[in-house]
Amino acid sequence: MSKPESPYPLAAHSRSLSPDTRHLLWSVAPGVIWIVVFLVLPSLYLIGVAFMTNGPYGQPQMPLTLDAFSQLAGFGFLGWSPGNLYTLLRSLWQTLLATGLVILVAYPLAYRISISREKWRALMLLAVVVPSWTNQVIRAFGWMNLLSPGTPLAELAQFFGLIGPNMGLYPSNFAVTLGLIYNFLPFMVLPLYAAFEKLDYALVEAARDLYASPLRAFWLAVFPQTLPGLLAGTVLVSIPAFGMYVVPELLGGGRAMMLGNLVASQFAGGSNWPLGAAGALIMLLATFGGLFAMRRIGKRLSGGEEVVI
Amino acid sequence: MRRGAFHRGLTLFWWVVMAFLYLPLAVIVFYSFNAANSSAYFAGFSLRWYDKLIHNDQLLSALSNTLVLGIASSTLALGIGTLIGYGMYRHRARKLGWLIVLIYLPIVMPDIVFGISEMAFFISIDRQFGILGPSLLTMIIAHVTFQIPFVALIVYSRFVGLDPTLFEAAKDLYASPFQRARFFLLPTLKPSLIAAFFLSFTLSVDDFVISFFNAGPENATLPIYIWGAIRRGVSPEINAIATLMIGAVLIAALLSLMFNRHKQH
Numbered sequence: 184m185s186k187p188e189s190p191y192p193l194a195a196h197s198r199s200l201s202p203d204t205r206h207l208l209w210s211v212a213p214g215v216i217w218i219v220v221f222l223v224l225p226s227l228y229l230i231g232v233a234f235m236t237n238g239p240y241g242q243p244q245m246p247l248t249l250d251a252f253s254q255l256a257g258f259g260f261l262g263w264s265p266g267n268l269y270t271l272l273r274s275l276w277q278t279l280l281a282t283g284l285v286i287l288v289a290y291p292l293a294y295r296i297s298i299s300r301e302k303w304r305a306l307m308l309l310a311v312v313v314p315s316w317t318n319q320v321i322r323a324f325g326w327m328n329l330l331s332p333g334t335p336l337a338e339l340a341q342f343f344g345l346i347g348p349n350m351g352l353y354p355s356n357f358a359v360t361l362g363l364i365y366n367f368l369p370f371m372v373l374p375l376y377a378a379f380e381k382l383d384y385a386l387v388e389a390a391r392d393l394y395a396s397p398l399r400a401f402w403l404a405v406f407p408q409t410l411p412g413l414l415a416g417t418v419l420v421s422i423p424a425f426g427m428y429v430v431p432e433l434l435g436g437g438r439a440m441m442l443g444n445l446v447a448s449q450f451a452g453g454s455n456w457p458l459g460a461a462g463a464l465i466m467l468l469a470t471f472g473g474l475f476a477m478r479r480i481g482k483r484l485s486g487g488e489e490v491v492i
Numbered sequence: 493m494r495r496g497a498f499h500r501g502l503t504l505f506w507w508v509v510m511a512f513l514y515l516p517l518a519v520i521v522f523y524s525f526n527a528a529n530s531s532a533y534f535a536g537f538s539l540r541w542y543d544k545l546i547h548n549d550q551l552l553s554a555l556s557n558t559l560v561l562g563i564a565s566s567t568l569a570l571g572i573g574t575l576i577g578y579g580m581y582r583h584r585a586r587k588l589g590w591l592i593v594l595i596y597l598p599i600v601m602p603d604i605v606f607g608i609s610e611m612a613f614f615i616s617i618d619r620q621f622g623i624l625g626p627s628l629l630t631m632i633i634a635h636v637t638f639q640i641p642f643v644a645l646i647v648y649s650r651f652v653g654l655d656p657t658l659f660e661a662a663k664d665l666y667a668s669p670f671q672r673a674r675f676f677l678l679p680t681l682k683p684s685l686i687a688a689f690f691l692s693f694t695l696s697v698d699d700f701v702i703s704f705f706n707a708g709p710e711n712a713t714l715p716i717y718i719w720g721a722i723r724r725g726v727s728p729e730i731n732a733i734a735t736l737m738i739g740a741v742l743i744a745a746l747l748s749l750m751f752n753r754h755k756q757h
Contacts, residue, residue: 325516
């Protein structure tokens with residue numbers, strides 16, 4: 184048995200290791216083994232399943248194939264149907280839309296907190312964060328209450344002809360977007376606030392002294408300074424939003440399904456593990472691709488310095 | 493003058509967002525005291541749904557599952573995570589990139605992929621060897637996996653904040669490794685260990701997705717119970733249990749505020 188936690192091929196011969204290295208291995212071994220056995224191996228297994236054949240009871244079988252991916256692209260027994268592809272695109276669109284709207288709400292909000300008196304700032308930040316401490320199922324349930332037929336919001340929407348009579352605002356794509364914004368707003372406010380708090384207003388004054396319009400002063404002197412916060416917030420919002428399960432399940436229904444729901448349904452009801460695993464693999468690739476891209480951009484922004492997000 | 497209007501606009505915007513954030517929760521709390529059987533109208537103040545909660549055996553077992561899961565997983569994660577945090581600090585001069593990547597993995601992994609990969613893995617093992625079928629045990633394992641990184645990072649950051657010469661001082665005074673752990677490490681770490689435990693516990697109670705996919709039919713936690721109740725059709729009882737959980741969060745928020753005030757003075 185080789186020790187999975189060691190990057191050094193010689194780890195098996197522990198006598199040849201310095202006491203220092205042995206100390207390191209002993210202290211981190213339990214946790215490293217735990218994470219490798221209970222997370223890395225399961226993920227590798229799932230990735231493997233994505234390339235296997237779907238068995239009669241939804242259990243993965245040999246031989247290896249790319250069937251799951253062609254099913255994800257819509258090719259099934261009955262020819263091509265765009266259902267799964269729509270789900271993929273919808274997840275992407277919902278993520279982009281929600282992230283964009285979260286930025287629009289969080290940006291002025293974070294600025295407003297940063298110009299408040301110091302004694303209020305902690306309280307205001309707490310007020311933004313506290314709702315996200317409640318369970319996400321409860322939060323989605325709260326929106327179900329607010330958007331169901333007969334509530335003031337639903338009646339307002341009916342008055343403007345946005346929905347038919349006796350209908351609610353959920354289940355719908357709109358409700359999913361709303362739920363995503365509600366869930367992830369704090370993740371954008373916190374890094375943006377950190378950026379605003381450090382803001383160097385001397386640059387703004389310099390811009391104003393040089394007769395820059397307020398808008399130009401903002402664009403040239405304020406916005407670039409908040410960019411790292413914006414970037415961190417975008418990572419913190421978009422990655423979990425893309426994999427969201429609870430919100431589309433409760434607020435969306437069948438026509439507002441996202442990738443997370445597609446994956447889950449293949450393991451529970453649909454019982455096509457390879458298809459579900461292929462969807463999960465897409466999600467993993469998006470996650471790590473996103474993190475990697477943001478790291479590259481972050482590095483460039485900070486002039487080659489390492490940024491830990 | 494224009495600046496004033498801009499400022500007032502921002503303040504107004506702040507309150508609109510506050511309404512957006514708290515309205516869904518307020519509605520739940522409001523209807524939990526509703527005497528009527530439905531959320532469609534308010535028929536006067538009543539505690540009947542809370543009374544029903546106390547006599548709901550399924551709910552009480554969900555509560556006890558939640559507590560057992562939270563305490564067991566946090567305790568395990570505290571031990572394992574503290575060791576990693578300590579190892580990371582003591583050997584921070586080395587290249588530990590592989591360790592950092594491994595520790596961040598559970599944090600960045602989307603929880604649906606996290607939960608499902610563990611479920612698929614455990615089910616396959618169960619089919620092969622007849623162990624690790626969906627149960628409280630698999631839930632504890634899964635929770636410990638996502639708690640370890642947070643404990644490790646909290647403990648590590650506490651160590652980094654310490655004066656490194658303290659370690660030398662303890663050694664110079666001929667403290668044995670055990671004494672160093674007992675009289676120096678443990679007391680200095682105590683606040684962060686408590687913080688790490690509570691964070692782990694909170695993460696555990698707050699988790700739905702990972703628990704949901706690893707739970708057996710008898711291991712429903714509170715969030716899973718609420719989920720099931722919503723799926724079966726909304727009952728005013730959900731409002732009551734959700735209100736209690738919101739109340740717990742508000743108390744935690746109040747405590748954290750008081751604690752921070754205390755630290756500042």
